[in-house]
Amino acid sequence: MKEYQKLLVVVDPTSEKQNALARAVELAQKNQAQLTVFLSIFDFSYEMTSILSSQEREAMRQGVIEQRKAWLDDLIGQYSELDIQMNSEVIWHNRPFESIIHHAIDGNYDLIVKGTHEHDKLKAVIFTPTDWHLLRKAPVPVLMVKEHDWPVNGKILCAVNVSCEDEAHQSLNGLIIKHAKELADKFSADVHLVNGFPGTPVNLAIELPDFDAHSYNETIRMQHEQRVSSLANEFGIKSDNTHVSEGLPEDVIPEVAAEIDAELVILGTVGRTGISAALIGNTAEHVIDSINCDLLAIKPEGYISPLAEE
Known part of the structure; x- marks a missing residue:
């Protein structure tokens, strides 16, 4: 896997922290990486007013951009004593996610880093955050940051999918674990694996009176x-650090994350678009x-990325 040498950090102008x-900055120090502090802004009122000419509207937009860039440069200034290459970028765009992804692609970044918070699940079906x-x-890894610290000897939990043994799933499992081990080496952390497996289908137990649900469950569990144990052996992960539980991944992963x-x-x-994205979503979005x-x-x-060709 490619190390994190270029980081694109998306800041939140509404947040004090x-x-x-x-x-x-922690990651950049560990990887001797360069870091771009990025902000996408847009104010619809600047686009709608008919009183101003297009040149005047552009001048006002540039004024706002320069103000925000000065604010970003102040943020960067707090880390001036550190030996990190840092720069700032402010983009005027009405769809923040598009500007972030296009910038990540154009600048060949290795990682997008962004703070996150709990979303309103009802609204998210209609207006995706x-x-x-x-x-x-x-198209690059995305690190969603909360307030939990990364102490020395911490724990990194890899959610692996062993339901299928096809090459695509095995490759993705390997990629996930490689990212974890790379970070674990840098932060002296411990790598864990977690997997959720489906329980006995209810219709089977109802339609087949002689069906032994317990034996079926035990067979699936084993x-x-x-398979998880085999993955652990392959990547040198301790057997005590494997966690396999019955349940949906979006339930099992948070439970184990809290437990350890x-x-x-x-x-x-996996990227989804259209109706399936709105109704189903990804495990990551639930987790x-x-x-x-x-x-x-x-x-x-x-x-x-579907935006790569735009």
Whole structure:
């Protein structure tokens, strides 16, 4: 995997604490990386007024951009004593997620870092938050930052999918674990694996009176435990650090993350668009609101963002 040498940090102008910037600075120090502090802004009132000429509107937009850039430069100034290459970028764009992804692609960044908070699930079905768009469409890993610290000897939890043994799933599992081990080496952390497996389908137990639900469940559990154990052996992860539980991934992952007090959850995410995205979403989108630590979302090798050709 490619190390994090270029970090794109998305800041929140409405927040006093810039957790994403603080986390990115930590990462930059560990990786001798360069860091861009990024802000996408837009004010519809500047576009609608008919009193001003187009030149006057452009001048006002530039004024706002310069004010925001000065604010970003003040943020960067707080880290001036550190040996980190940092710069700022302010973009005027009415769709923040698009400007972030385009900038990440054009600048060949290795990681997008952004602070996050709990979303209104009802509204999110209709108005998808920037975070969700990034999880679905960003071609590079996305680190969603909360307030949980990354102490020395912390824990990184990898959500692996062993339901299928096809090459694509195995490749993504390997990629997730490689990211975890790279970070674990830098932060002296411990890597854990988590997997949720489905319980007995209710209709089977009803339609087949002689069906042994307990034996079926145990067989599925053993199969998943063996596959997770095999992954752990392959990557040199302690057997005590494997967690296999019955349930949906979006339920099992937060439970285990809380149980071991993880600093970071890493999982794979597949881009979805249209109706399926609105109604189903990704595991990452369900998990992000249920954990109190950071989330790192990894795309499969070769993933191409739908915005890449725009």
